[in-house]
Amino acid sequence: VATPDPNDDASGEWKAEEAITETERFHSAIVAAGQQRLMAIFLTTATTVGGLIPLALAGGPLWEGMAWLLVSGLSFATILTLFVVPVLYSLKETGMK
Numbered sequence: 001v002a003t004p005d006p007n008d009d010a011s012g013e014w015k016a017e018e019a020i021t022e023t024e025r026f027h028s029a030i031v032a033a034g035q036q037r038l039m040a041i042f043l044t045t046a047t048t049v050g051g052l053i054p055l056a057l058a059g060g061p062l063w064e065g066m067a068w069l070l071v072s073g074l075s076f077a078t079i080l081t082l083f084v085v086p087v088l089y090s091l092k093e094t095g096m097k
Contacts, residue, residue, distance in 0.1 A: 023094060030086050038082065045078045 049071050056067035 026093060027090065030090055034082065034086055041078060041081060045074055048074055 052067045052071050055063050056071060057064075059067055
């Protein structure tokens, strides 16, 4: 939170604008990083899940359970990586300023 300088009336307004600009840059950097890595993360997950589907459907009693576990775990980890981690990072960094 920007606090105005008691000796200068205009400095409080400038510090508030600077804080807003820094926050906007921070959030846009998080979004840009997510967009940059989105396709690579999604394609890696999709090919792995696609390769495990035949094993999950007709792999036998031992392999079916393991394949479904891998599919669900990888899908959950992908959602965490793409959405939850950036949101938590954003909350942590903006809360510390």
